[in-house]
Amino acid sequence: MFVANPRAVRAPYPDALARILNVAAGDESRAWLSHWDAISPQPTPLVDLPGAAAQFGVASVCVKDESLRSPLGSFKALGAPIALMRLILRLWPDHQLDPKALIEGHYREMLTHFTVISATDGNHGKALAAAAQSIGCACVIVLHANVSVEREQAIAAYGARIVRIAGNYDESVEHAAQLARDNGWHVVSDTSYEGYEAIPRDVMQGYGAMAAEIVEQARDAAFTHVFLQGGVGGLAAGVASYLWEIHGAARPRFIVVEPRQADCLYQSARAGRAARATGSVDSVMAGLACGETSPLAWQILEACVDDFMLIEDDDAVAAMRALAAGNHGDMPLVSGESGAAGFAGLAKLMNDSELAQAAGLNAQSRVLLISTEGATAPLVYASLVGEPAEAVATRRDERLATAVAP
CATH class of the missing domain: 3.40.50.1100 (Rossmann fold)
Incomplete structure (x- = not known):
């Protein structure tokens, strides 16, 4: 077609x-x-x-x-780290953080209790987990039913906590948003929705x-x-x-x-x-x-x-x-x-x-x-x-x- x-x-x-x-x-x-x-x-x-x-x-x-x-x-290695870096720079504007030092992990102690979350089909979640590991913050990844165990293991290898749901990708996006609201985490997603555009733009x-x-x-x-x-x-x-x-x-x-x-x-x-x-x-x-x-x-x-x-x-x-x-x-x-x-x-x-x-x-x-x-x-x-x-x-x-x- x-x-x-x-x-x-x-x-x-x-x-x-x-x-x-x-x-x-x-x-x-x-x-x-x-x-x-x-x-x-x-x-x-x-x-x-x-x-x-x-x-x-x-x-x-x-x-x-x-x-x-x-x-x-x-x-995906290009999008998730940039979105995470720009998010942190926006959240701590008075700290005058250096992007080079940020991606190299020099602000790790400051970000110990900072958590990001995203739904993924695999590649975006793996890139976000890797970026979070380098920067020094926590990462939670929501996977839907059709994501293979092989892809799950590849994401977990970068230190992310995995949450599984029974639904499809769109339902995993909704679940990630709910977990973020409940726990005070920050969604770093590659798809926009009403009221959520800055991070997808950065991706x-x-x-x-x-x-x-x-x-x-x-x-x-x-x-x-x-x-x-x-x-x-x-x-x-x-x-x-x-x-x-x-x-x-x-x-x-x-x-x-x-x-x-x-x-x-x-x-x-x-x-x-x-x-x-x-x-x-x-x-x-x-x-x-x-x-x-x-x-x-x-x-x-x-x-x-x-x-x-x-x-x-x-x-x-x-x-x-x-x-x-x-x-x-x-x-x-x-x-x-x-x-x-x-x-x-x-x-x-x-x-x-x-x-x-x-x-x-x-x-x-x-x-x-x-x-x-x-x-x-x-x-x-x-x-x-x-x-x-x-x-x-x-x-x-x-x-x-x-x-x-x-």
Whole structure:
């Protein structure tokens, strides 16, 4: 399913949206994150896939590989720590806290009794737990029924206290909010709701660090199309807003990809307002299995995402396997269930000439994809791809070593 957004505009980045997300704050977030030892000091790779480009009949396909961002394994390592840091700076304005010292844990004693909480499908919770551990505050993570034990253990490894509920993601968000009210804790969530916008804004602003790297790495090779994963909309808004502000009216065409059963952004595009998903919100793409659009993210997306599309779980699995195999001589990539969604969306469009034409994809198209996660659930990854992530990573590293050999 594919729908064009009639409200998308091609104009300079509006001042009203710049008050929500902007390049300056994204660059500041990147500078702060450079002091966190849980992420790589180097930009994640922007990998050219000429084999995929030839297969799909486009000029180029590039993948921003976030699996190498940190041991956390996903782009979420950019959002949660920035939101936590900005929250603490707002709560203690008179202490003149230094962001570098904060992320390095120098205010640990002051924050001993400070607790943050969030619901998660996995990656955001793990990033928040890791950031809280580095900074020195307590962290509680609420998990819904569909979050695997493997993901739970990965979060707990960073010292978070885990709370399990029987419901879905949206119910876990409500439960986290209630626990925060009852205990005087602070919610650090990546989805906004009425009266709760500052922290989701900060999370999205952290994602601007990734967009800043893309601008530097691409240099003058401007992309015509950017595929972005859906979820509640935070990633898409964080990246699209940055690229829109940089390129203005000449911005790329943004296409958002979601699981069919978690179609909240697709339904928002149809309704012209932030809406809920119509499906079961139960997808192998765990990071995208979100039932309700973030209203704050929608303010950005409504104005700049040109198309919204839905894919099946089988599409995502096929994309994971294709990226792992390094088909047509391409670099093998470890891309998780949600990470491969952009590649899956591109493949689905290019396998249907009418859809490709509707999306403006042709032999001149230069496509950017973001592999938002690696094998953040290694057992799930191995069962879907048919081999462990380590085997794929070994092939990737062998290719890299060959490429740089004299």
